[in-house]
Amino acid sequence: MxxxxxxxxxxxxxxxxxxxxxxxxxxWHGSIVREMQQHHPRVDADAFARAWRAGYQPAMARVMSGAQGWTLIDALHRQILDEILPRFGLAHLGEEERVHLNRVWHRLxxxxxxxxxxxxxxxxxxxxxxxxxxxxxxxxxxxxxxxxxxxxxxxxxxxxxxxxxxxxxxxxxxxxxxxxxxxxxxxxxxxxxxxxxxxxxxxxxxxxxxxxxxxxxxxxxxxxxxxxxxxxxxxxxxxxx
Amino acid sequence: MxxxxxxxxxxxxxxxxxxxxxxxxxxWHGSIVREMQQHHPRVDADAFARAWRAGYQPAMARVMSGAQGWTLIDALHRQILDEILPRFGLAHLGEEERVHLNRVWHRLxxxxxxxxxxxxxxxxxxxxxxxxxxxxxxxxxxxxxxxxxxxxxxxxxxxxxxxxxxxxxxxxxxxxxxxxxxxxxxxxxxxxxxxxxxxxxxxxxxxxxxxxxxxxxxxxxxxxxxxxxxxxxxxxxxxxx
Structure with missing residues (x-):
């Protein structure tokens, strides 16, 4: 053929x-970078976006191995977000801001x-x-x-x-x-x-x-x-x- | 208020x-009636459509009671179809015709x-x-x-x-x-x-x-x-x- x-x-x-x-x-990278530059201009938005995404495969692997029960991506994204925020000087973000930021994945x-x-x-x-x-x-x-x-x-x-x-x-x-x-x-x-x-x-x-x-x-x-x-x-x- | x-x-x-x-x-009624009138004009299309639909609630009830394992509507529609065809003088329909007719529910x-x-x-x-x-x-x-x-x-x-x-x-x-x-x-x-x-x-x-x-x-x-x-x-x- x-x-x-x-x-x-x-x-x-x-x-x-x-x-x-x-x-x-x-x-995802460009969308997260743009939101971070707008709302948190002091953060290295490129490194932040890549760090968030880097947690994604390991999080799903935990679920698929059974180490963590069935969990939706919204919740996995939030777990990773909570982990990385202190590294980027954003440990002070409150619940409402975290919920909103986590929703960036709905706004790509x-x-x-x-x-x-x-x-x-x-x-x-x-x-x-x-x-x-x-x-x-x-x-x-x-x-x-x-x-x-x-x-x-x-x-x-x-x-x-x-x-x-x-x-x-x-x-x-x-x-x-x-x-x-x-x-x-x-x-x-x-x-x-x-x-x-x-x-x-x-x-x-x-x-x-x-x-x-x-x-x-x-x-x-x-x-x-x-x-x-x-x-x-x-x-x-x-x-x- | x-x-x-x-x-x-x-x-x-x-x-x-x-x-x-x-x-x-x-x-569903009008769509099935129109297809039956076109392809099987001797059948009482109104009675046929209602008989097919009448099997729907009992079929789902069998699944939800556990009497039948989890079954999709396409397969339940087919079970009901096979049951009612003889009553309408259509027992002779072959597999291909039954598959096509059952798909009428996709064409409503x-x-x-x-x-x-x-x-x-x-x-x-x-x-x-x-x-x-x-x-x-x-x-x-x-x-x-x-x-x-x-x-x-x-x-x-x-x-x-x-x-x-x-x-x-x-x-x-x-x-x-x-x-x-x-x-x-x-x-x-x-x-x-x-x-x-x-x-x-x-x-x-x-x-x-x-x-x-x-x-x-x-x-x-x-x-x-x-x-x-x-x-x-x-x-x-x-x-x-």
Whole structure:
């Protein structure tokens, strides 16, 4: 099969596109940096955003290992926030300020291509989130940013965090499809590898500035993914949407 | 508090509107009748639609009593379909035809006021389904009908069928709200009573033709509901949206 017909075969068979959100659809680093610069201008906003995000994988790992019971991302984000605030000279923040700051994850802004790209992709495919974020967070984010999801799927629905197979296979089950008719779209190779191991199709999205301009990410193509796209508009081009 | 300020208090405090779907948002009777008249013109389509729907509550009751393990509505609809087909002279339908016919529940048409009404309500409130239908069914229905949900919540998420409290309280929990900031919108008094018992606000929607023109429903107001609306446009008027 040549490259063109491989594309066509993917475009013809895939029914559902499931999107990772943090980093892939929304710019967590830039959004947190902007809020911190506005409300806490003395803090190193770049280091703060990265420290908060760095606690994310270990927190989910604690839950998935059973060391901590099932906990939603809102609560994990809050645990990490409480841990890092003293390091950034913000130990004095009161409960109300912490609640508000923690909600920044509901207020993340999309990358500039996302609303237009998703709107095109939605015409031809069912588009859903498949995020470790909780349903409330993802719904608030979508409403604020105008992300036109057909459906909000989350670790909260499957009670498991990616890359647990229950999440990827859960999307296929919800739509009664074989895994190869579902494609995971993500900016993270470990997430894509988890999906691929379950038989899903995969599309890598370049987000070189996910960690900020000072920490550019290697976004060169890696073997294994069905598609490699610059952004969601490029993905729509490739998928004929 | 007079009637006006009671309305204003509801409009100010309610954040999330959760909608029953079958009968409230989509016309299951009319949609099934139209498909049957087209594909099986000799069948009494009205009686067929009502017989299929009549199996619905008993099927969910079997699941909730534990007599049958957790089963999605798609599979319950199929069980009922297989039971009633012989009664309507359709025992000869093959597997492919049964699968297609069962999917009619994914293809139900909205009442004429719904897309415009939901679009208005969405500007001011978070609008979600709270249906016993499964997520895939509700997503396909919304995509086909253009229902602009912010979120798809279903018995499938809570692994319980309405009127189990886990469903109503589940919506409040997903959005981290006290129950009185969530309103159930439904055309069925038993559903609204279940929500009210959990502390949710309730809005009754008149759907006099839910069971077809030959079986008009009593839609006169009953005490207990916060709002009583003719349709979703009337609800939007009452809620200031």
């Amino acid at each position: 040549n490259a063109d017909s491989a594309f066509q075969e993917i475009a013809r068979t895939v029914q559902v596109l499931a999107f990772d959100t943090f980093g892939t659809v929304v710019d 802004s999309p990358w500039p291509d996302c609303v237009a790209g998703l709107t095109r992709l939605k015409r031809r495919y069912t588009i859903t989130t498949l995020s470790n974020g909780n349903i409330g967070l993802l719904t608030h984010m979508a409403k604020r940013a105008g992300l036109p999801w057909d459906c909000i799927l989350s670790a909260e629905v499957f009670r498991a965090y990616k890359p647990d197979p229950a999440t990827y296979l859960g999307v296929a089950r919800v739509f009664e499809l074989p895994p190869q008719q579902v494609m995971l779209v993500a900016a993270h190779h470990d997430d894509l590898a988890g999906a691929r191991a379950c038989g899903l199709r995969t599309a890598y999205i370049e987000r070189p500035l996910e960690f900020g301009a000072g920490h550019a990410k290697d976004v060169s193509p890696r073997p294994g993914n069905d598609l490699h796209a610059r952004d969601l508009l490029d993905l729509a081009d490739q998928l004929g949407a | 007079n009637a006006d300020s009671a309305f204003q208090e509801i409009a100010r405090t309610v954040q999330v509107l959760a909608f029953d779907t079958f009968g409230t948002v989509v016309d 048409s909205p009442w004429p006021d719904c897309v415009a009404g939901l679009t208005r309500l969405k500007r001011r409130y978070t609008i979600t389904t709270l249906s016993n239908g499964n997520i895939g069914l509700l997503t396909h229905m919304a995509k086909r009908a253009g229902l602009p949900w912010d979120c798809i919540l279903s018995a499938e998420v809570f692994r319980a069928y309405k009127p189990d409290p886990a469903t109503y309280l589940g919506v409040a929990r997903v959005f981290e709200l006290p129950p009185q900031q969530v309103m159930l919108v439904a055309a069925h008094h038993d559903d609204l009573a279940g929500a009210r018992a959990c502390g949710l606000r309730t809005a009754y929607i008149e759907r006099p033709l839910e069971f077809g023109a030959g079986h008009a429903k009593d839609v006169s107001p009953r005490p207990g509901n916060d709002l009583h609306a003719r349709d979703l446009l009337d609800l939007a008027d009452q809620l200031g949206a």
